[in-house]
Amino acid sequence: MAIQIVLLPGLLCDEAVWSDQLPALSQFAECYIPDYALRNSIGAMAEHVLASVHAKRLLVAGHSMGGRVALEVFRRAPERIASLALLDTGYQARAAGESGEHERMQRFGLLSLARENGMRAMGEQWSPGMVHPDRLGSDVYRSILEMIERSTPEKFEAQICALLDRPDATGVLDEIRCPTTLVCGREDRWSPLARHEEMHTRIQGSRLHAIEQCGHMSTMERPNHVNEVLVDWARWSISKETANA
Incomplete structure (x- = not known):
């Protein structure tokens, strides 16, 4: 198998977060969506992904926490990564001091x-910030x-620990030379567009797409728009x- 497409879910997400993208991307290559199980570090998740796919070259897309896993996959095996798509995600470690402690307390x-x-x-309390306000109460x-x-x-606990101890990927961004697409909902309040603009500046030759009328869950909120971007990617x-070749 020469190429596989890897689709990495975010925090508390499963294959449903990519369900609208699978038909569009499966025309190009076999797609793989991992289950992180109880792995409690971004590194362990990345190692699981690399051990689970056997193609020599990978197209790797990650949403939210999955984008951080994608960057760690690249850090560990850059020779296998043909391209990256990073959606509604981030790259910095948890902040030090009061801000970082506030994040820890919120998550726990x-x-x-x-x-x-x-x-x-828990989801009913946590989820309102995930989507564009117009989608609250929607299907x-x-x-x-x-x-x-x-x-x-x-x-949830394992993934919280992974995110609290997330590695800083600033240096990784500077090393990426493969085709890279960045995607962010215009109204994403968790992983704002400004952060993706920073990533776009750091990743040489990258492309940035803002999805209009969309919050953090871009693949589910605006699937047709995201599909257009990912098919192009x-x-x-x-x-x-x-x-x-």
């Missing part, structure tokens, strides 16, 4: 809520809540591979 507060009242109750919003409910407090990536 949500974990306590999940343990005491269940994943659905997409309900699908997000159902996805969260399918997970467990144990997985896949074509661009494969044409580069063919040219370099």
Whole structure:
């Protein structure tokens, strides 16, 4: 198998976060969506991905926490990465001092809520900031809540630990030379467009796409628009591979 497409989910997400992209991308190559299980570091998630796919060259797309995993996959095996797509994500480590402690307390507060009242109750408190305000109460919003409910407090804790100890990927951005596309919902309040503009500046030759009327969950909120971008990314990536063969 020469090329595979790897689609990396974010925090408490499963294959549903990529369900609208699978038909569009499967025309180019076999697609793989990992389950991180109880792995509690970005590094362990990246190693699991690299061990699970056997193609020599990979097109790797990551959403949210999955974007951080994608960057760690590149750090560990740059020779295997034909291209990257980074959606609604970030690259910096947790802040030091009061800001970083505030993040830790917020995340563990949500974990306590999940343990005491269940994943659905936690999701109902946590999820409103995920989507464009116009989608609150929509079918997409309900699908997000159902996805969260399918997970467990144990997985949530493992992924919280991974995010709190996330590696700084600033240096990785400067090393990327493969075709790279950045995607961000215009109204993403968790991973704002300004952060993707910083990444775009650092990654040589990258492309940046803002998805209009869209929050953090771009693949689910605006699937057709995201598909257009990712199909273009896949074509661009494969044409580069063919040219370099």
